[in-house]
Amino acid sequence: MSFEVLKRAESVVVAVCDELNEGKAELLECKADKNIYYVFNGTVTLNFHCDFSNAKLEYRVSLIKGVSKKNVVCHGSFNASHQPTQDNNCRIVPAKSNVTFYLTGLVENDTDIYYLHKEHMAPPPYVERFDNGTIVHVKANGLRPPPPPPPPIIQDTEQSRWPMLAAVVVLAVYSFIITIALFYTLQKGRKTRILQSEYINVAPYRQPKHHQPYTPTPRHAQVR
Incomplete structure (x- = not known):
């Protein structure tokens, strides 16, 4: 067999292995339910969503503690039987779509970042992946974090505008009524004062008498 044939065969094998690795890498992607877990009683349940549906593969999962990814907390191997x-x-x-780790006996010193390490052991090629990491914060019993503040209540602008408009209308009507009542009271009091202050003389007018000091006697009176 010539050297060129060997090189071509080698390139074909490498290409096939690369395709298998890419396909399996997609199946190796895992994601935790939460980015951080608070532990108060020393027990925590870590659930990771992964694909374990291929019955021909043997899987190995490990829970790694620390940024260096060297401290193995626990590990297990299984196939499609999911034991x-x-x-x-x-x-x-x-399970077919996830793997769950139940940890007990945790103390405050176990607070750290934990990684899921998933491996395809057999058949070859070997492929491994780490997830993005999950923080486990172990607290002493009774030391619970304060609850988050409630979200602000955002009222609808249209709905909040109607009560304000109604209040303005009520105040305007009330002010108008008070003004009319005050004006009527002032007018009535003014008329009463006018009637009480004016005096009307109803006696008939008589022209005063004028007395002349001397009046000559008429001629017809002298004849008599």
């Missing part, structure tokens, strides 16, 4: 495994204070329960 749970127990490792010290860690219980692993796999």
Whole structure:
């Protein structure tokens, strides 16, 4: 077999392996339910969504503690039968679309970031992936974090405008009524004062008598 044929065969094998690795890498992607867990009683349940539906593959999952990703808390291997495994204070329960880690006996010093390490062990090629990490914050019993403040209540502008408009209308009507009543009271009091202050003389007018000092006697009176 010539050297060129070997090179071509090698390139074909490498290409096939790359395609398999890319396809399996998509199946290896995992994501936790939460980015942070608060632990108060030393027990926590970490659930990761992954694909374990391929019955021909043997899987291995590990829970790694720390940024260096060197401290293995617990691990387990399984296939499509999804048999749970127990490792010290860690219980692993796999399913077709997720894997769950039950951790017990945690103390405050166990507060750290935890990673899921998923591996395809067999058949080859070997592929591994880490998730983005999940923070586990272990607190002493009774020390719960304060609840988050309630979200602000955002009222609709149209709905909040109607009560204000109604209040303005009521105040305007009330002011108008008060003004009319005050004006009527002032007018009535003014008329009463006018009637009480004016005097009308109803006696008939008589022209005063004038007395002349001397009046000559008429001529017809002298004849008599």
